[in-house]
Amino acid sequence: xxxxxxxxxxxxxxxxxxxxxxxxxxxxxxxxxxxxxxxxxxxxxxxxxxxxxxxxxxxxxxxxxxxxxxxxxxxxxxxxxxxxxxxxxxxxxxxxxxxxxxxxxxxxxxxxxxxxxxxxxxxxxxxxxxxxxxxxxxxxxxxxxxxxxxxxxxxx
Numbered sequence: 001x002x003x004x005x006x007x008x009x010x011x012x013x014x015x016x017x018x019x020x021x022x023x024x025x026x027x028x029x030x031x032x033x034x035x036x037x038x039x040x041x042x043x044x045x046x047x048x049x050x051x052x053x054x055x056x057x058x059x060x061x062x063x064x065x066x067x068x069x070x071x072x073x074x075x076x077x078x079x080x081x082x083x084x085x086x087x088x089x090x091x092x093x094x095x096x097x098x099x100x101x102x103x104x105x106x107x108x109x110x111x112x113x114x115x116x117x118x119x120x121x122x123x124x125x126x127x128x129x130x131x132x133x134x135x136x137x138x139x140x141x142x143x144x145x146x147x148x149x150x151x152x153x154x155x156x
Contacts (some may be wrong), residue, residue, distance in 0.1 A: 001031050003039040003051060011047045017058035024059045031055060034066035035091050045078065052085050062088030070095040072108045076115040083116065090116060 001023060004015035020031055033055045034040040034048050043051065052065045065082035067090045069075045079090050092112045094105050 001033060001038060001055075003034065003043070005039075011043070011051065013050055013054040016051055017054045020055040020058045020063075024061050028061060030062040030064060030088070031059065032064045032066065032091055035064075036066075038066060040066045045081075048078065049081055049085065052082050052087060056086045064089040064091050066091040068093035068112070070097050072111050075108070075112045079112055079115050 001016075001019060004012040004019060006012050006015075016033075020033075023031060032038065033051055034043060040048065048066070052063070056063045063086075065078075065085075065087035067075055067078035067082050067087075069078065070093075072095070075092060079092070082090055090112075092109060094100075095108050100108065
């Protein structure tokens with residue numbers, strides 16, 4: 001979902017909660033918050049976490065929290081915090097700008113997945129990175145039970 005802002009550029013948490021409720025009431029089965037269309041790159045950590053909390057508190061459908069960054073430790077931190085807030089899952093991204101090798105991508109995704117104790121899954125975007133096909137070893141690292149797992153969205 002898009003992230004609403006006030007005219008002065010500050011985050012509109014009430015607007016986000018209203019939008020999330022409206023989306024739920026109009027047939028959405030889940031929401032992705034702070035993805036790339038949700039302005040995640042311009043939000044501070046505090047703003048992103050406040051956004052997760054506002055949306056999770058406004059709806060009963062699963063909320064997928066965009067916790068991914070190009071920094072593995074930062075992604076892990078955001079994933080743990082989103083999980084504490086009740087996120088149903090996370091949106092993790094391959095490291096952008098620094099363009100790691102396939103092994104580096106796998107290590108990044110594995111570390112984020114391993115930190116993801118309560119959220120239900122991870123989605124990986126590889127389009128912008130131009131990486132190889134999703135590697136099964138990452139999916140295995142992410143999968144802890146039948147309720148948990150990874151998905152993939154690739155450009156082919």
